[in-house]
Amino acid sequence: MKLVFTLAFLLSTTTFAKSRGEELFNLCMSCHGQQGYGNHKVGAPAIAGLPKWYITKQLTIFASGGRGKHPDDDAGNRMRPMARTLTPEDIKDVADYVSILKPQTPEKTLHGDLEKGKALFVVCAACHGQNGDGNEVLHAPTLKISNDWYLVTQLKNFKNKIRGADAVTDAFGATMSPMAATLPDEEAMKNVITYVQSLKQ
Ligand code: HEC
Numbered sequence: 001m002k003l004v005f006t007l008a009f010l011l012s013t014t015t016f017a018k019s020r021g022e023e024l025f026n027l028c029m030s031c032h033g034q035q036g037y038g039n040h041k042v043g044a045p046a047i048a049g050l051p052k053w054y055i056t057k058q059l060t061i062f063a064s065g066g067r068g069k070h071p072d073d074d075a076g077n078r079m080r081p082m083a084r085t086l087t088p089e090d091i092k093d094v095a096d097y098v099s100i101l102k103p104q105t106p107e108k109t110l111h112g113d114l115e116k117g118k119a120l121f122v123v124c125a126a127c128h129g130q131n132g133d134g135n136e137v138l139h140a141p142t143l144k145i146s147n148d149w150y151l152v153t154q155l156k157n158f159k160n161k162i163r164g165a166d167a168v169t170d171a172f173g174a175t176m177s178p179m180a181a182t183l184p185d186e187e188a189m190k191n192v193i194t195y196v197q198s199l200k201q
Pocket residue numbers: 024025027028029030031032042043044045047050054055058059075076078079082094095098146153
């Protein structure tokens with residue numbers, strides 16, 4: 001009998017945690033879309049299927065001001081107020097839910113030079129992996145499910161110290177910032193992301 005109760009309790013809490021994350025996701029849809037595939041018009045990227053550790057970290061630093069606070073970060077400024085309304089428990093639940101959503105195969109909107117991009121990606125592979133799948137130990141996210149326009153914006157932000165400028169408030173972003181600085185210009189950024197988008201899903 002006791003076992004039955006324990007099982008019933010476990011089931012009810014699991015269902016509860018899931019539906020809470022799903023409920024919280026309603027707050028995200030207006031910008032990130034019903035399935036979490038993003039919306040270019042508001043600069044909101046695809047988030048469906050990003051790893052839980054990465055979503056949790058980003059929501060936490062958006063909330064604390066490590067990301068999205070710079071006056072020139074228009075898109076980040078739109079995300080930050082949302083993150084600030086979430087409690088650590090909300091962050092955990094919504095990250096849980098978003099991470100299990102089916103990731104998209106992003107639409108290719110860039111037409112950079114694949115060969116030049118491949119050469120540039122050698123540096124990136126050290127952290128993001130040969131196939132761009134990311135590496136949790138190094139805190140480097142997958143680059144394969146995000147929109148190409150979003151990734152180029154982030155490279156510009158890292159290079160221009162709009163994201164990852166402060167090693168205290170955004171320690172991992174601060175490791176990425178000097179990497180973006182190795183890319184000489186926007187064309188190089190487009191080339192490397194064109195290559196990323198060509199990697200097998
Ligand atoms: C008002 C619009 C808006 C709402 C609502 C919103 N977001 Fe965002 N979100 C954005 C924008 C814009 C960005 C891109 C910021 C940038 O370019 O740095 C973003 C970025 C993110 C990122 C970073 C993605 C990455 O690859 O680093 C995550 C994670 C995220 N949002 C999760 C959420 C979740 C979860 C919710 C709901 C609880 C939510 N957002 C609600 C607009 C919004």
